[in-house]
Amino acid sequence: MTKRASDVSVSPPRRRSKYTIAPLVLIAANVVLFSLFFVWPAVIGLVYSFTNYTGVGAFQFVGLDNYQNLFGDSVFYDALARTLLYTVLVVPLNFVLSLLIANLVVSKQAKGASVARVVFFIPWLISPIVVGVLWRWLFGENFGLINYVIEKLGGNAIPWQSNADLSLGVVVMAGAWWGTAFSMLLFIAAIKNVPVSYYEAASLDGAGPWRQFISITLPSIAPTSFIVILLNTINAMKEYPLFLALNNGGPGTSNNLLVQYIYQTGFKTGQIGYASAASFVLMLILMAVAIIQLIVNRRMENR
Numbered sequence: 001m002t003k004r005a006s007d008v009s010v011s012p013p014r015r016r017s018k019y020t021i022a023p024l025v026l027i028a029a030n031v032v033l034f035s036l037f038f039v040w041p042a043v044i045g046l047v048y049s050f051t052n053y054t055g056v057g058a059f060q061f062v063g064l065d066n067y068q069n070l071f072g073d074s075v076f077y078d079a080l081a082r083t084l085l086y087t088v089l090v091v092p093l094n095f096v097l098s099l100l101i102a103n104l105v106v107s108k109q110a111k112g113a114s115v116a117r118v119v120f121f122i123p124w125l126i127s128p129i130v131v132g133v134l135w136r137w138l139f140g141e142n143f144g145l146i147n148y149v150i151e152k153l154g155g156n157a158i159p160w161q162s163n164a165d166l167s168l169g170v171v172v173m174a175g176a177w178w179g180t181a182f183s184m185l186l187f188i189a190a191i192k193n194v195p196v197s198y199y200e201a202a203s204l205d206g207a208g209p210w211r212q213f214i215s216i217t218l219p220s221i222a223p224t225s226f227i228v229i230l231l232n233t234i235n236a237m238k239e240y241p242l243f244l245a246l247n248n249g250g251p252g253t254s255n256n257l258l259v260q261y262i263y264q265t266g267f268k269t270g271q272i273g274y275a276s277a278a279s280f281v282l283m284l285i286l287m288a289v290a291i292i293q294l295i296v297n298r299r300m301e302n303r
Helices: 018-048 065-071 074-106 113-125 128-139 145-152 164-192 196-204 209-220 222-237 241-246 258-268 272-302
Strands: none
Touching: 018 272, 065 272, 074 113, 074 164, 074 222, 074 258, 113 164, 128 145, 128 164, 128 241, 164 209, 164 222, 164 241, 196 209, 209 222, 222 272, 258 272
């Protein structure tokens, strides 16, 4: 038995609504911007890393010469070592400070938590250049506020700028102070998502605040902790404006980081190809750090 033509309903062609087109437009815009400002410069940089390009005129391909010279450059290794040292110092300090402040802010006993959040978040709104200038006014050797107070109290001025270790320590404190705000917000959101019933059950079992923090809070916010460590590690290894404004990597070149080395090599000595090779080595290091942290985090989640 065959159906009559009038019984067969023909659905009208579907029209694409704005809810279908809008996401495509937004995604296409992001793809264009990502390709224009990330992929294209990365490809150009990779090409330059195999050339003797100086920034002006034509260039010649030199193969792996830039990379071979880079791995024999002691200045490069010194800058890399200081970058790793700065990262090892500032990331744990940032983590501890931001987690401590977040716990204090979300505590039921805390007074003025809303005001405290605004106050602690203010550093994140300031440019790293301005942060460097502010801390330079504080720890300037001849004009800084800290040395002024020390001398008024009868002590001797501390060489915050001319001593390499103290100079690096000041930048570490400034970096941790600036980056704590963003990490604090992430921790506040994570701690608030921990079910209150967990703490109530722990209290009934007689667990104190410290025991609850170790056994409930830390495991519950482990994914956020991973993100905080990963982002801070990447940011620390790319740090440059804070050093530039605070002590310019000094005294002398004792605290030049890897990004500063790349900048000076590429733009001050005109070795664009050589600096591009150093940039790609830094990118590979950052990718390795991210992959290692991802693997560690995944193993911890699967336990």
